[in-house]
Amino acid sequence: MQRIVKEDRSKAGGHIYLPPPRAVIGLEAEFSLIIDDVRQRPEKIFGTPQRLIRRKMLPRTGRSFQLPSGGAIYFDTGVIEVATPIVELEPGCCYRATRLLWEQIHYVGSxxxxxxxxQKCRARLQGFSTHYNFSFQTEHASPERDAKRLGHLLAHILPAPVMLLAANRKSTAVGVRPRGKRLEVTADFTPDAALMLATCAFIAGTAQVVSAWADYDLAQLEANDIPRFAPFRLRKHSSRQGWRVTKQSLARNPFTSNVNAPIWKLRDGRELSLRAIAHETLQPFRASIRRVADLETLRHIEAVFDGNARSLLDFPERPEDYDDAGQEWNWNRRRIRHWPRSAYEKVIHRVIARQPILIRGKRYVAERMQGWYEVMFREAKTGERRIFNLDRLAKLMAAKKARR
Incomplete structure (x- = not known):
């Protein structure tokens, strides 16, 4: 039996896989598989993602695989799900994460x-949902502050802005789910990459500010001038723990109503439009959104909320791109140069290429991903397995580059 050396493991907490020590974000998107205009279960058609993707993929924990484009793919109860690797929460991270997700969508679609x-048939990816994940940092933890309380508070803040940035006329909910050491915001799939970037930036920027508040009581909404719907009733999330805002949560269906009409009664007695509510909600978080994205993204968010840029809720029907995702993929080259790959991204791309890594005179080759933060390697000569985390590997790559 081969010995596995677990390097850089914490002895506390009893985690099977180490979480990253820094704040990170990650995106996921789910798609229905449509073949000859009939929805099919990918498990039935392919069995495993490896039968869809031609190149041999690096296995991951469970039934997922690491895509050659950098992300992960797995089949989840009748849908194809693609996910980005984790991205360090730092300036430009929302651009990087959104770009990463669209790279995965484009690759799987191709x-x-x-x-x-x-097979001489027609096949396409139909959008289903997008999940925006961000870690809850232990530095914010206290008896009054935990991931569940933070998620509950965010479920009162995010709905109006996320509806305008991510929803369409056939959408049904915006949700927030606490997932241990992270939180997940769920929304409809957004076939517009710029709007997805805006959604990611709003969620990440808002979460950064709110997580640093003294407590996560609902009184913080009034203290920070966050408008509140009346009535407003959170519904139980459809899967796992958490909350959703649906048409039953409010006085009328927000996904089919006029976003410019002042028809939403607030707890302070005013009546505002969905756009005006989103605009007021934005104000405490503008600086944070700009930090995790950029000025161009912040201006796009402001334009959507002010009515100077289109929301998908401005259109009478759901966009056709929703029904055939991944056909087009186009990014601003200037912004790509401004926000190059992060340290974690560079490590992941080297890992999936299975390029040997030299550590203390020994050559190691990647064997599988362990969760999102760790990689299992096999030593070329002895076959000994070792587990290294992304920070350790990033330091090794940086040191090697410095010696050149």
Missing amino acids: ELRRWARR
């Missing part, structure tokens, strides 16, 4: 179209 040509 592989699906090639498969369809071989």
Whole structure:
């Protein structure tokens, strides 16, 4: 039996896989598989993602695989789910995470179209949902502050802005789910990359500010001038723990109503439009949003809330791109140069390429991903397995580059 050396492991907490010590974000998107205009279960058609993707993929924990494009893919109860690797929460992280997700969508979509040509059929990815994940840092933890309380507070702050940035006329909910040491905001899939980036930036920037508040009581909403719907009733999330805002949560259906009409009664007695509510909600978080994204993204958010840029709720129907995702992929080259790959991204791309890593005179080759933060390697000569985390690998790569 081969010995596994667990390097850089914490002895506290009893975690199977180490969480990263720094704040991170990550995005996921779910898609229905449509073949010849009929929805199919990917498990039935392919069995495993490896039968969809031509190149051999690095296995991950469970039934997922590391895509050659950097993210992960797995089949989850009838949908194809793609996810980004974790991205360090730092300036530009929302741009990086959104770009990463669209790289995965484009790659999987291309592989699906090639498969369809071989099978002489038509196949496409139909948008289903997008999940925005961010870690809850222990530095904010206290008896009054934990991930569950933070999620409950965010469920009162995020709905109006996220509806305008991410929803369409057929959307049904915006949700928040506490997931241990992280939180997940769930919304409809957004086929517009710029709006997805804006959604990611708003969520991440808002969470950064709110998580640093003295407590997570609802009294913080009035203290920070956050408008509140009346009535407002959170519903239980459809999966796992958490909360959703649906049409039953409010006086009328927000996804089919006029976003410019002042029809929403607030607890302070005013009646505002959905756009005006989102605009007021934005104000305490503008600086934080700009930090995690950039000025261009903040201006786009402001334009959507002010009515100077289109929300998908401005259109009478759901966009056609929703029904055939991943066909087009186009990014601003200037912004790509301004926000290059993060340290974690560079490590992941080297890992999936299975390029050997030299550590203390020994050559190691990646064997599998352990969760999102750790990688299992096999020593080329002895076969000994060792587990290294992304920070350790990033330092090794940086040191090697400095010696050149």
